Amino acid sequence: MSAILSVQNIEKYYGNKGNVTKAVDxxxxxxxxGEYVGIMGASGSGKTTLLNCISTIDTVTSGHIYIGGSDITALNSKSLSRFRREQLGFIFQDFNLLDTLTAFENIALALTIIKTPSSEIIERVKNVASKLEIGGVLNKYPYQMSGGQKQRVACARAIITNPSLILADEPTGNLDSKSAxxxxxxxxxxxxxxxxxxxMVTHDAFTASYCHRILFIKDGKIFNELMRGSDTRKQFFNKIIEVVTLLGGDNSNVL
Structure with missing residues (x-):
């Protein structure tokens, strides 16, 4: 398989000469x-900074990040905005839906921006809504939906442009167990x-157990990597817990 994302020796520093923090090392x-990869680590481990650099929200201090063959660390702000719009899909913990738009309009907005024909927009929105079982809420506004419905609308919005990569930041953080x-x-x-x-970045072992592979981050570095392989989700969950124990510290900060 070809690499959609290639992260190469990236570092991220914050602060000045007198007080420098190395968030990514x-x-x-x-x-x-086609991979489904999770990133786990305790609070302050660097996992969110890593995701922010990949998502172009933040910039690296050194190193390179390639997405679909493009070096995003070399793009100017205008090119980055276009790349972000066309190649990346985002799913946030707090949904980030526009309250004044219906679910259909929230999902369709990205297609409207890139001037997709209206007939094609309708077909594509209905298709992705069917996949995510949210066809019944397309005409509702966010305040009329449950947290789970809002997050699945956010998923539909992320996937509607067929992006190269979907980035999810603690997507189950504001959901009850059933919705999660x-x-x-x-x-x-x-x-x-x-x-x-x-x-996907997550602190939750249950959420991570749905992934195919997990990277564990500690002190800005990759501490360990787990492959699910032929394991059941329960077996994978147990292995995740074992690695979290090896990470040390208070498990509640990781799980």
Whole structure:
């Protein structure tokens, strides 16, 4: 499989000469097309900074990040905005839906921006809504939806432009257990049926157990890597717990 994402020796520093913090320390890894990869680590480990650099929200101090063959660390702000719009899909913990738009309009907005014909927009929105089982809420506004429905609308919005990479930041953080399970099953559907490539940051072992591979971050470095392989989700969950124990510290900060 070809690498959709290639992170090469990136570093990220904050502060000045008198007080420098190294948030990301020589991290390198690849994500192949169709993979579902999780990133775990305690608070302050660097996992969110890493995701922010990959998502172009933040910039690296050194190193390179390639997405779909493009070196995003070399793009100017105008090119980055276009790249972000066309190649990346985002799913946030707090949904980030526009309150004045219906679910249909929230999902369709990205297609409207890139001037997709209206007939094609309708077909594509209905298709992705069917995949995520949200056809019944397309005419509702965010305040009329449950947290789980809002997050699945956010998933639909992320996938609607067929991005190279979907980036999810603690996507189950604001959901109850039932809604979280439904969302994670939706992620499985996107990955399996639409071959969506997903990179997800999470502190939760249950959420991480749905991934195919997990990178554990400690002190800005990759501490360990787990492959699910032929394990059941329960078996993978138990292995995740074992690695979290090796990471040390208070497990509640990681799980």
């Amino acid at each position: 020589q991290i390198s890894f690849d994500v192949s097309e 399970r439904m969302l994670l099953e939706s992620f499985e559907t996107l990955n399996r049926d639409l071959r969506a490539t997903i990179l």
